[in-house]
Amino acid sequence: MGILIRNALVLTQNERREVLKDCDVLIEANRIAKVGKGMREKAEHVLDGRGKLVMPGLVNTHTHLAMTLLRGYADDMRLEDWLEKKIWPREAKLKPADVRAGSMLGCLEMIRGGTTSFVDMYFMMGETAAAVEKCGLRANLAHGMIDMDKPERRKKELAAGEAFVREWNGKVRGRIMASFGPHAIYTCSRELLEKTNELAHKHDVKIHIHLSESRKEVVDCLAKHSKRPADYLESFGFLSKRVIAAHCVWLRREECALLGKRGVSASHVPASNMKLAGGGAMPIPELEQAKANICLGTDGAASNNSLSMFGAMKLCALLHKNSRWDATVAPAQQVLDFATRNGARAMGAEAGAIAEGRLADLIMLDLRSPNLVPMHSAVSNVVYAASAGNVTDVIVDGKILMRERKVVAFDEEKVMEAGEKAAFDLVSR
Ligand SMILES: [Zn+2]
Structure with missing residues (x-):
């Protein structure tokens, strides 16, 4: 059970605002169970974090x-x-x-x-x-x-x-x-x-x-x-x-x-x-x-x-x-x-940081993106340079909603079609 992200750059947003290199994040049920290096725990989903930035959603x-x-x-x-x-x-x-x-x-x-x-x-x-x-x-x-x-x-x-x-x-x-x-x-x-x-x-x-x-x-x-x-x-x-x-x-x-x-x-x-x-x-x-x-x-x-x-x-x-x-x-x-x-x-949600006990709401960004190179500061790049196109993975409440840029929770094409149809219907009523 659970999700283990290995060897990522983790922008924790914890109390000390640590940015941790080659760091693992373990998720059990809907919470972050552990943040640290070289974890030996097993998990149902193991995500390779190399070349990725993990941060709170x-x-x-x-x-x-x-x-x-x-x-x-x-x-x-x-x-x-x-x-x-x-x-x-x-x-x-x-x-x-x-x-x-x-x-x-x-x-x-x-x-x-x-x-x-x-x-x-x-x-x-x-x-x-x-x-x-x-x-x-x-x-x-x-x-x-x-x-x-x-x-x-x-x-x-x-x-x-x-x-x-x-x-x-x-x-x-x-x-x-x-x-x-x-x-x-x-x-x-x-x-x-x-x-x-x-x-x-x-x-x-x-x-x-x-x-x-x-x-x-x-x-x-x-x-x-x-x-x-x-x-x-x-x-x-x-x-x-x-x-x-x-x-x-x-x-x-x-x-x-x-x-x-x-x-x-x-x-x-x-x-x-x-x-x-x-x-x-x-x-x-x-x-x-x-x-x-x-x-x-x-x-x-x-x-x-x-x-x-x-x-x-x-x-x-x-x-x-x-x-x-x-x-x-x-x-x-x-x-x-x-x-x-x-x-x-x-x-009113115990989220907003990658820290033990917080809700497992987090995202991964592709660091091999031209707009994120070089990374003198992860915080600076996220605020001033990053965009939606850099997001590869999204986890909410311990569940993977998007994996390697593919939305897994529902059919994306159908949602866009239905939205478009509803919008044009609405403005022609
Ligand atoms: Zn408003």
């Missing part, structure tokens, strides 16, 4: 997977036009089978891109959960709730959110986690947010929300509640370790301190923010100083337009240097931590 902490169907459907538009004229009308016509097809396509893209787990909020999430069950990834999923201050709608959304948590949390031996997904402060009433908080405590699950994405959100919140968004959430005890707050762009220093104090995970989505011209950049130094848990995500493929976490890491490292006029901001090691250790912590 990447964790995408903010996406809407089924939006892969709308990849490239509407680009280069103002946020309001993009949403109101293009995205919302199509989303209103989504059927469960579309969400399934889009989710499978997204899972495939993530596997090929070295992402082993993700955090998602959308509609018809039972379909996404079924896709995750089938494809083998790890996920924390939420039914996205919007009530627009309407009590009837609130009741329905909360019931749907709780039903989803009851049905899916802890399923597939814990590979699927469920959380609550109030969309944002401008689409959800205070009553809905308060009730969500109660329910999240009751079920002991996470809360996934969009926060301070645009300047308009802040201006509107000030007008309506006389408070900035993070302060508004704090005023009724919403902020806690349970919260994964996506975007966190328009925050003041005091709000950063508050997010840090409450142990909030701030999911940074640089590609989406830049594509939709949000005009700001997450205040990483201030959030870091406040000890908020900064992690990384892609957002949906309609506003990115890929689910590449290699892309997210590079953009993150570059954006902050440029916006602060300071090349020392967002160094490679810090960014890699966002995409691995911090992401795993945000979603």
Whole structure:
């Protein structure tokens, strides 16, 4: 039983951030059992790690997977036009089978891109959960709730959110986690947010929300509640370790301190923010100083337009240097931590490092790739130079999902065909 990877270069992301040469990794059941040299243990699968880099799988902490169907459907538009004229009308016509097809396509893209787990909020999430069950990834999923201050709608959304948590949390031996997904402060009433908080405590699950994405959100919140968004959430005890707050762009220093104090995970989505011209950049130094848990995500493929976490890491490292006029901001090691250790912590999975006892979610990269030669620093190459095309093997929860660039968990061609068909159907409805 188990998997033994022999003689690899291992980028551990452990407490000491060790990079180990000619190192073996032993996986038993769904955990990493041992990391070291010259192991004598036997295993069902022995993988030759020579010429390969082994590292923790990447964790995408903010996406809407089924939006892969709308990849490239509407680009280069103002946020309001993009949403109101293009995205919302199509989303209103989504059927469960579309969400399934889009989710499978997204899972495939993530596997090929070295992402082993993700955090998602959308509609018809039972379909996404079924896709995750089938494809083998790890996920924390939420039914996205919007009530627009309407009590009837609130009741329905909360019931749907709780039903989803009851049905899916802890399923597939814990590979699927469920959380609550109030969309944002401008689409959800205070009553809905308060009730969500109660329910999240009751079920002991996470809360996934969009926060301070645009300047308009802040201006509107000030007008309506006389408070900035993070302060508004704090005023009724919403902020806690349970919260994964996506975007966190328009925050003041005091709000950063508050997010840090409450142990909030701030999911940074640089590609989406830049594509939709949000005009700001997450205040990483201030959030870091406040000890908020900064992690990384892609957002949906309609506003990115890929689910590449290699892309997210590079953009993150570059954006902050440029916006602060300071090349020392967002160094490679810090960014890699966002995409691995911090992401795993945000979603509540004991993954994100190659270390004894951690969940066996890891990937292998082909070091004999021109863009990875020479390797003065493994961390630098992974953050600044690597891409999805370098990923050869993907293991999640101790199971091989991709081996030598071949996806073994399902028929890749069929997934692409179904995704393409669903996408063209959707835009012609
Ligand atoms: Zn989003």
